[in-house]
Amino acid sequence: MITLAEGSEQSSNTGARIKVVGVGGCGCNAINNLIKRGITGVELIGINTDLQSLTECKAPIKIQAGKSLTKGLGAGAKPETGRKAVEEVQDEIEKYLQGSDLVFVTAGMGKGTGTGGAPIVANIAKSLGALVIGIVYTPFSYEGSTRMKIAEDGLKNLRESVDTLIVISNQKLLALAGNSDILSAIEYGNEVLNNAVRGITDIIIKPGIINVDFNDVKTIMRDMGDALLGTGSARGEHRATEASQKAISNPLVEGLSIVGAKGVLINIVGSKVTLKEVEDAIKVITDKTGEDVNLIYGVVLDNSMNDEIMVTVIATGLGVPTYPTKKNTTSPF
Secondary structure, three states: OOOOOOOOOOOOOOOOOEEEEEEHHHHHHHHHHHHHOOOOOOEEEEEEOOHHHHHHOOOOEEEEOOHHHHOOOOOOOOHHHHHHHHHHOHHHHHHHHOOOOEEEEEEEOOOOHHHHHHHHHHHHHHHOOOEEEEEEEEOOHHHOHHHHHHHHHHHHHHHOOOOEEEEEEHHHHHHHHOOOOHHHHHHHHHHHHHHHHHHHHHHHHOOOOEOOOHHHHHHHHOOOEEEEEEEEEEOOOOHHHHHHHHHOOOOOOOOOOOOOOOEEEEEEEEOOOOHHHHHHHHHHHHHHHOOOOEEEEEEEEOHHHOOOEEEEEEEEOOOOOOOOOOOOOOOOO
């Protein structure tokens, strides 16, 4: 086990203790990208079997899983090995998750440590009473059917352990990137993860003219299954409507539709946001979901955004997605 606890106490002063746990190589990379983007108000934990990869993780708390099992190497793309490795350090994980109110578990699906270990971490967090949100990536189609089958099995296990699950499709990311270089495409995927975490934490942490507290978030996300997340921004006269429309057209989530959502959380951030703009942004959502959806929203003023407005939408309670077998370029909404 590697533990770097100094400076790990970064929870918000709102009373809610929020932690993000990256499991496996992809999960630890996600932690690094959150740090790069200046995430605040949360505690960050990295867990991996691969000691070299873990050493490069910038999380204040790092846990080496499966020290005796993999001897500092990875899990060999075997979820069962990843599961056993993370179970070996269950006591350490439990120690660092004690007292958590909200725990994000992020990982890549399709290999070993993330696929096998993420459900274990989620189970621990949930057994301690935390609200648990999974944010995971699925493989590119060129990685083959075996890896996709591993990912699908991993998602099935993770669904049983989290309250809400947000799945980011790397294949949709590839389609969106087009001729962009691979680093730009990956960077876009990192930004989606960042928006997912910050879209939820900001609504709890940042003071707003219309506040949403942690109990509101629990109402929308507790035991709600698969979710869609989208973030959109816009400027100009119709910025609220345009930002909201972009938010519900997130192309990186496939197989789900916002129609039929049981709950929707909306966070609106901008300078000089008017009540008419709040109404316009929400109407775009309720036109899709119906007005009887359980909806909560917050409004945060940020003068640094000048004329820009940003809308983050999380729609929950959508059931298990159906993944298309053919290329599908239409919006999931």
